[in-house]
Amino acid sequence: MFAVLFASRPWNRNAPMRVSDRVDGLVRLVAAAAVLCAVPLSGVFGVAEYRSATARMHAESAGKAEVPAVLTDTPKLVPVPPAMSSDTVPNRYRATAHWVYDGHAGETTIEVSRTARRGDQVPVWLGPDGRPTRAPVDRSAADQAIGAGLAVLVGTTGAAGVIVVATRWMLGRRRAGTAADRSTDRAGRAMTGPAAVCSATAGR
Template structure:
């Protein structure tokens, strides 16, 4: 025979509307707050999904617009590739070279990222933005997927963190209330030490 009740039975016994006279008011409040937090966390799942979907849609459209404005041209390297300056000691700046290209009959020059083995006179692909200046390669549509999933997971993580902090704060407050009540009850029934 089992000496301890099952988990579902213990949860059922903690319901706030229980008629058990041994259930303290702080236990009832704790049960109500825990129930509300569970309901809010369950409701946050579709909210996070909706936010992630909206982010994905907006990012995918932005990537589509940005990529449509970029044009690929062939440029000629004017010098060998050199190491690009890095903004951080933990990030490799890659390699860069000065290049020259012709677009719509106009010649232009600029410094772009290249492969490390690029030599002077080599043909280098360059992506130009709508202003005719070098821009990065077109972004992959997969970036929108990762952005949407990341934002959705971040919303879930933040709501879970807030829930844990609320539970922790509730435990501190209600634990303090219980301790004060136990202390006052103990003083009523116990004699002072030494008498």
């Protein structure tokens, strides 16, 4: 690949190159440079996303506590909305959970598994105010950082590839049109040449 890029460099004076070839070579060199620059850039974005995700996770988890709760009734099937088909929507069950934490009792309705029974112990997350809240994000900061870095790298590589392909396609169409025009001119000269000779002979 690098040998091809070096041979097609726009400033190459040793090889006869058309203007379109030089444009094609320049676009490929710029695309290759963009991809190479995207490698460290994706690392920078990954580190930034890692720090941001870590800060968000710490802020979200601050003051939250996981407490054991007991189901106080039999789980009930959640009705499927009329606009949705019961064949495509999985069954969901909900039940009332009761807990005692830091000297205060509380209860709420939570979603449980199909096999849950009354009296089962389930975890419930409480916020700083003692009210039920969602559990901390399970996805790690490292996963988010890797995803951000890959998004930058894949996006840059894909955009560079599209630009190279589009440029080569447009240059190919331009070359084909120029070749067709030249062929038409040669055919026209071949057809008008004998007629011109005959006209000149008749004039004599």
